[in-house]
Amino acid sequence: MGLLSVAIWLPIFAGTLLLALGRDEHASMVRVIALLAAIASFLVTIPLVTGFDTGTAAMQFQENLPWISRFNVRYALGVDGISVWFVLLTAFITVIVVIAGWEVITQRVNQYMGAFLLLSGLLVGVFCAVDGLLFYVFFEATLIPMYIIIGVWGGPNRVYAAFKFFLYTLLGSLLMLVALVYLYIKSGGSFDILAWHKLPLPMNAQALLFFAFFAAFSVKVPMWPVHTWLPDAHVEAPTGGSVVLAAIMLKLGAYGFLRFSMPIAPDASREWAWLIIGLSLIAVIYIGLVALVQQDMKKLVAYSSIAHMGFVTLGFFIFNELGVSGGIVQMISHGFVSGAMFLCIGVLYDRVHSRDIAAYGGVVNTMPKFTAFVMLFAMANCGLPGTAGFVGEWMVILGAVQANFWLAALAATALVFGAAYTLWMVKRVYFGAVANDHVKALTDINSREFLMLALLAVAVLWMGVYPKPFTDVMHVSVTELLRHVAVSKLN
Secondary structure, three states: OOHHHHHHHHHHHHHHHHHOOOOOOOHHHHHHHHHHHHHHHHHHHHHHHHOOOOOOOOOEEEEEEEEEHHHOEEEEEEEOOOOHHHHHHHHHHHHHHHHHOOOOOOOOHHHHHHHHHHHHHHHHHHHHEOEHHHHHHHHHHOHHHHHHHHHHHOOOOHHHHHHHHHHHHHHHHHHHHHHHHHHHHHOOOOOEHHHHOOOOOOHHHHHHHHHHHHHHHHHHOOOOOOOOHHHHHHHHOOHHHHHHHHHHHHHHHHHHHHHHHHHHOHHHHHHOHHHHHHHHHHHHHHHHHHHHOOOEHHHHHHHHHHHHHHHHHHHHOOOOHHHHHHHHHHHHHHHHHHHHHHHHHHHHHHHHOOOEHHHOOOHHHOOHHHHHHHHHHHHHHHOOOOOHHHHHHHHHHHHHHHHOHHHHHHHHHHHHHHHHHHHHHHHHHHOOOOOOHHHHOOOOOOHHHHHHHHHHHHHHHHHHHOOHHHHHHHHHHHHHHHHHHHOOOOO
């Protein structure tokens, strides 16, 4: 087993072990095992970045074993400059989520921690798989633990939200399965994704494949108008579920565009880029306006996530290096920032049991340390220079300027809307006089909460001040992808 297999199966094995430990008799031991497993999984992923060769676009840390020999399905893993950061991000966020649920979750602790560890391993598998069927298995399997997390530990409408999440994402993926089977037949019986990149496909086949993949990945991002499951899922999910959903699971769709849509159907991707760009701009502008009128903090940040992910798909389909690299950087930074925003809402909800903006006011007077963290993450959500939220959005806007000035001008309005809805929420919740007795009785964050927010604060500042390591790792892979997309398969 190589590093990638350990990164996948260590949390899955640990999660399975926790499920066998009984409900709440061993809660303290369950928490310790979950944290140790999450930390170990994160430590395993660090050599993937430190030992990464930035001079090649080839897959690295590869593993290739027979799995279902009769159909030439292989257990094939590898990471390149595009996927390696998401493996690290997944493992990092899992550590944060385990810490976040340490005291908050008191019932079915083993199932809660086990579900997140299983989900972590499956998500890493999605980013590592270079066999099409293996990718599909991991891609679909991630639905199960998240469905359980929302359905068991969620809010009053958790069953509705869990069903909606599951059905939207499952139905979208069925067309992708048809596309994978077509590619398997067309390639002479191979599920090798990298071999599919080289298939000389006619335009009509590319168009059908492009829309089959679009059906699966647009729901995951989610793009307008198939975004309606996300606010419901976020509002009803427990805090840890919202963090993983925003920080990692939304990235699966955007990653799918890079791994499947663009390299397998490059001509169709260029032909239909206007559609993706149009839908992305609607997400950036319209969803930003929708976020402005939200009264529920979780809904506001959920709509904010849709708007920020619109930047990602916009960057990908303007087909220049600044745009694509900016989109990937935005995916990583959004993982840090959105995860932190949902954790901050969770801190307040644990104390007051309300997500309504109107239920708060003047929180800074009773929770000054916590408010300092909130301000940092709010500024990052606005895209303030020096924070992670600025780098990706700025790169996408610069890439859009190279493509079309008016495109960039429309995209830049997101910075205005982002500042408007974020600062409006912060002003009403955190500043001014103490609004009521609930706020007056608040206590500042404890050492556990300080630790999880501090880890994310370091990540947000590090990426904002020094993004070079991130862009250096992805540079060659992005250049190779754009070269591949630029070469027509119709010749």
